[in-house]
Amino acid sequence: MVKTPKGQSPRGGQKMWGGRFLSKPSDIMQAINVSISFDKRMAAQDVSGSKAHSDMLAAQGIITDTDNAAIQVGLDDILAEIKDGTFPYRDEFEDIHLNIEARLTELIGETAGRLHTGRSRNDQVATDFRLWVRDHVDEFDGALSGLQRALLGQAAQTADMLMPGFTHLQVAQPVTFGHHMLAYVEMFARDRARFSDCRGRLNESPLGAAALAGTPYRVNRHMTSDALGFSRPMANSLDAVSARDFAMEALSCASICATHLSRLAEEIVLWTSVQFGFVALSDKFTTGSSIMPQKRNPDAAELVRAKTGRITGAMVALTMVMKGLPLAYSKDMQEDKAPVFEAFDALALALAAMAGMVADMQPNADNMAKAAGDAYSTATDLADWLVRELGLPFRQAHHATGAIVALAESKGKALHELSLEDMQKTLPQIHGGIYDVLSPQKSVASRTSYGGTAPDNVREQVKLWQKRL
Ligand code: ARG
Numbered sequence: 001m002v003k004t005p006k007g008q009s010p011r012g013g014q015k016m017w018g019g020r021f022l023s024k025p026s027d028i029m030q031a032i033n034v035s036i037s038f039d040k041r042m043a044a045q046d047v048s049g050s051k052a053h054s055d056m057l058a059a060q061g062i063i064t065d066t067d068n069a070a071i072q073v074g075l076d077d078i079l080a081e082i083k084d085g086t087f088p089y090r091d092e093f094e095d096i097h098l099n100i101e102a103r104l105t106e107l108i109g110e111t112a113g114r115l116h117t118g119r120s121r122n123d124q125v126a127t128d129f130r131l132w133v134r135d136h137v138d139e140f141d142g143a144l145s146g147l148q149r150a151l152l153g154q155a156a157q158t159a160d161m162l163m164p165g166f167t168h169l170q171v172a173q174p175v176t177f178g179h180h181m182l183a184y185v186e187m188f189a190r191d192r193a194r195f196s197d198c199r200g201r202l203n204e205s206p207l208g209a210a211a212l213a214g215t216p217y218r219v220n221r222h223m224t225s226d227a228l229g230f231s232r233p234m235a236n237s238l239d240a241v242s243a244r245d246f247a248m249e250a251l252s253c254a255s256i257c258a259t260h261l262s263r264l265a266e267e268i269v270l271w272t273s274v275q276f277g278f279v280a281l282s283d284k285f286t287t288g289s290s291i292m293p294q295k296r297n298p299d300a301a302e303l304v305r306a307k308t309g310r311i312t313g314a315m316v317a318l319t320m321v322m323k324g325l326p327l328a329y330s331k332d333m334q335e336d337k338a339p340v341f342e343a344f345d346a347l348a349l350a351l352a353a354m355a356g357m358v359a360d361m362q363p364n365a366d367n368m369a370k371a372a373g374d375a376y377s378t379a380t381d382l383a384d385w386l387v388r389e390l391g392l393p394f395r396q397a398h399h400a401t402g403a404i405v406a407l408a409e410s411k412g413k414a415l416h417e418l419s420l421e422d423m424q425k426t427l428p429q430i431h432g433g434i435y436d437v438l439s440p441q442k443s444v445a446s447r448t449s450y451g452g453t454a455p456d457n458v459r460e461q462v463k464l465w466q467k468r469l
Contacts, residue, residue: 016098031090035334039087039096041341043082045131046096047075047126049207052227054115062217063114069113074108075100094218096128097121117218119210122241122329126206129337131228133250136344137199144192144257144352145469148185150358150463153182159458160401162440163278163368164377171375174440177363179453182461184264193255199254202246212328216253243319244336251315251340254347258311258313263352265305268357272298272343279366285357300353314343372440376405376415381437381446390429400427 015021027032051072060070078100081087093099100122104112158177165175205225208215214237220340221233222276234240271278272286281298317339321332379401386397403426408418417437422429448454 007271016101017215017346019459021290033094033331034088034091035095036091036099038338038341039097039125039334042096042128042337043087044079045128045135046124047082048131048228049074049127049224050115052102053119053207054250055227056100056116056220059116059215060218060220060222062117062219066110067114070103070108070111074104074112077107078103091184095125096292098122100208107163109147119207120212120221120241120287122211123209123237125333126209126241126243127228127283129340130202130204130206130230130263131341133202133247134199134229135328136348137202137253139196139258140254140347140351141192143348143355144188144195147351147355147358148188148465150355151181151185151468152359152462152469154178154361154363155185155458156462156466158363159366159462160455161363161365161368162372162444164372164374171371171377173380173445174372174377174443175453176444176455176458177368177459178455178462181358182458182465184260187260188257191253191260193254194253198246198249200231201249203229203231204234206234206240206243208233208442210238212238214239214284224399238328240255242325244322244333247336247340248315248318248322251318251343252310254343255308255312255315258308258347258350261354262305262308264358265301265352268301268361269298269305272301276371277364278371279381280362280365282356282362285353285360300357302349304353304357307350310346311343311350314339314445322406355395357463369440373414373416376408378415378438378443379405380441381443382415385434385437386427386430389431392429 003215015025054068054071054075057063058065063071075361078087081103087099088103089099090102093102101116104115149375155178158181159179161177161179162174163177164171165180167174205221205228207224207228208221217234224230225233234243268279268281271275272281281296283303285298285300286296287299289297318336321335321339325332382404383394383397383401386392386400387394390397392400404415404418404423407422407426408415409419411422416435420430420432420434423434437446444453444455446454451457
């Protein structure tokens with residue numbers, strides 16, 4: 001029996017780790033130490049890890065089958081409480097691991113104390129967190145494919161729909177709206193691939209590394225690794241409890257994905273403005289102004305754009321937490337979870353909002369077609385024609401085209417509105433065939449190089465993606 005000094009509870013005021021402590025931590029110590037308010041999000045993962053660990057302890061003869069059976073029943077009851085919202089999360093037990101162990105003790109008594117044989121909270125938290133990140137990375141794959149399908153739905157309707165393509169946000173060459181949608185399908189495909197690579201690397205089990213050095217118990221780390229769906233146990237116990245690059249990598253993937261969302265969001269903000277008028281969003285994805293009755297604001301797009309700040313901020317925050325930490329575990333690492341939870345929540349919402357907006361978008365074909373012919377957007381077609389038909393070197397063709405654009409500008413005309421005589425003033429060899437390439441339709445139809453914007457290419461890509469998704 002532990003001797004209890006008068007007026008004090010044994011074990012430092014009921015702390016699980018309190019054997020050598022005589023009095024309770026200060027309130028401020030408690031306040032900075034406690035993590036249950038956020039790490040309770042890993043409750044289900046913690047139960048899974050404990051169930052696998054307990055089964056393994058029994059299989060290895062480290063605990064009895066009877067004790068394991070009691071632990072399994074208790075953990076199942078706890079999982080049911082977590083799911084139906086009746087689990088008592090308590091600050092006095094610090095974190096999710098100790099909360100669950102304390103609850104298990106209430107449910108099954110002293111046997112609960114056998115569960116923590118051959119493990120530490122250090123390998124336990126690393127395991128839980130990997131499981132949590134893995135689960136959510138899998139959800140992003142589903143959300144991203146939903147967004148790709150929404151983009152593809154637009155692309156399938158708009159393979160021929162003209163729009164101006166921009167560089168420097170200045171009208172450059174005509175493209176099609178379908179082609180533009182497919183550009184994002186490609187980007188989000190790479191985001192999925194990045195998350196999938198990240199998943200492959202993170203899917204190793206730290207469980208059984210114990211505090212940092214491994215354990216003298218004859219644990220079977222392959223067994224727990226398999227039970228939890230990991231591909232293998234991590235090979236180095238120090239690395240197993242110290243590594244958080246899996247979380248940094250997941251945040252990097254999230255950050256890049258958010259950047260793509262932000263670019264599309266910015267385009268939606270521009271396109272829905274009166275000045276562009278390229279697409280309209282319905283009442284579902286816009287809001288009004290409290291003072292200006294005529295307004296329809298693309299708030300969802302703006303908020304998706306803004307979430308990128310939070311998500312990339314989270315990546316930087318975790319990187320700063322990890323920078324300079326000596327091996328192995330340091331309590332700094334308790335601060336690894338909040339950035340990941342925050343960023344992942346933001347990304348999940350941003351992906352859902354973007355998929356909703358993309359499906360909701362009504363492209364305005366007339367406005368885009370008109371803008372596609374603005375600003376001499378087919379000047380490159382003219383220059384290419386001079387090279388192809390008249391054999392001019394491209395540089396010379398570029399120069400002659402510049403002169404023709406200047407003439408059109410001085411006359412206030414579009415290129416295809418200039419007369420043949422006008423163009424022949426610059427280059428007498430030009431003939432009527434030139435009018436075949438000067439319209440935006442002809443321009444996009446001619447862009448048949450692999451990956452180009454020609455409507456036939458776009459339709460082909462739509463088909464390929466429809467098969468893949
Ligand atoms: N709540 C802790 C965390 O999230 C669990 C690990 C505690 N380990 C320790 N040695 N104090 O990091």
